[in-house]
Amino acid sequence: SVITRDRGDDAALDFLRSLPSAAPFAISRPDRVLVLEAGGGLLALQARLLAARDVVAVERNPDVVDLVRNVYGDFAGGIYAGDPVRVIRGHPRSFLINDSGGWDLIQLPAPGGLGAGASGLFALSEDYLRTREAFELLLDRLAPDGILATQAWLSVPPRGSLRLAASLVEALRAAGAEAPGRSVVALRSWQMILILVRKGQFTPQDLDALRRFSSDHGYDLVWYDGMRREESGRIHRMAEPWLYDAFAAFVGDRAKDFFRDYKFDVRPTSDRRPFFNNFLRWGTMPEAMRLLRSGGMPLLEAGYALLFATLLQAILLGALLILIPLLVSGARRTLVRRPARSLRTLVYFAAIGLAFMLIELSAIHRFILFLEEPVFASSVLVSAFLVFAGIGSLSSGRASTVDGLRRLARFGALGVTVFGLGWLMLLGSVTEAGGALPMATKVFLVLVFVAPLAFAMGQLFPSAMAALSVRDPDLVPWAWAVNGCASVVGAVLATVLAVVIGFDGCMLAALALYLLTLISFPLQTCEGPEMR
Structure with a gap:
């Protein structure tokens, strides 16, 4: 997680307005923002720049908090000094359990680093912030019409991004959403996908704002209710619009068929099996072994x-x-x-x-x-x-x-x-x-x-x-x-x-x-x- 230099010049921080994580601010004007796994404070700084009045950053690692607050406090512009960003040192799940909710926006950044999940480096690591139970808790802590913004690194073929999407749709169904496809939108850059989930439904005005944001900053829309398949992946192309097909299956009635036929295990995880980056399917191992000499190691996972x-x-x-x-x-x-x-x-x-x-x-x-x-x-x-x-x-x-x-x-x-x-x-x-x-x-x-x-x-x-x-x-x-x-x-x-x-x-x-x-x-x- 990076620590961003802040000299008090908002113009020098304009790049934060064009990151994928700025998309929720193009749709609404959240006053209360919760940043989980805040790390070096990038998303907290972004929320402050985009005029959020109450920003809470939760970080479990005390050494990271000390670095940003004390060692690099001047470099970071005092982002963790307490105004308007309040820093909570603790496990995000524990914070959510004790929290009363009412957040206009909850930001959950991508886990790990680019390529780490695809290589299998985190396959054996528990992730209790991206299980089915955790997403249900996150949705419960949103205010009416609040937005949960989650990110995942993109790999080819897609893995973590699909599990994230499937988990969010399942959490929406558990919360009583009859048409989860209307509560989910997604866009992507060349390396990352952003999935927005609303406690409610996205309006046509929201979708227009999201289209303008994506067009202005060079992002691809991946999914929104009513989107046509050929509209997906116009800038960042895949061999097939795998992301769109996955979202369409998840929000419809074809999720089980998709899980059965896909070469990786992208089913939602639970607290009893919290390995978010565990994508290996035993049926793919013979194929992965055959492809080892031609670049098939990512199929096997290190x-x-x-x-x-x-x-x-x-x-x-x-x-x-x-x-x-x-x-x-x-x-x-x-x-x-x-x-x-x-x-x-x-x-x-x-x-x-x-x-x-x-x-x-x-x-x-x-x-x-x-x-x-x-x-x-x-x-x-x-x-x-x-x-x-x-x-x-x-x-x-x-x-x-x-x-x-x-x-x-x-x-x-x-x-x-x-x-x-x-x-x-x-x-x-x-x-x-x-x-x-x-x-x-x-x-x-x-x-x-x-x-x-x-x-x-x-x-x-x-x-x-x-x-x-x-x-x-x-x-x-x-x-x-x-x-x-x-x-x-x-x-x-x-x-x-x-x-x-x-x-x-x-x-x-x-x-x-x-x-x-x-x-x-x-x-x-x-x-x-x-x-x-």
């Missing part, structure tokens, strides 16, 4: 290539470390002597290693929005899981027989399943209702959610390990190795599953693995010597 390379590496190295004991004669005799027990040991410790990481990492992702900062959320969740899982492990020491240890492990697996299903049913509602709570209260709620689940998760490993140490101590080192390797693989696999099937799907996969431990406890006999 983020996925790196992720799957990491997963493959973890699986191969983990399998190698698990199978190495078979090359050592003494260890091989131990594993072959009781093949059924060795197989159960492999399945059991691999399952709990994978499942623990799937639950822990999916929980971190789910609570990032609630706790506002990824690093803070990771610290709280990892600490909570380690502490309460440790307490659960300590409690397993009360069992005195192998049979008791097996029952304890089964109770733990059933407890994880029950508490995990409770998470799936309650977590979304609780975090949404508690979005406006003080941070200390939020952390307490996180601990309340994590404690019983982590406690149950912590019982499975020590129970089986203690039983093995009595009945078959030679298998203990191998069990440690299997669990450790599975945990490493699970850390990568959790990201893969979250991108593909969402956080809830990741949780369900983990619960299935915990249920698998019910039939794979290493020792199946009902009797055993007393534990010491």
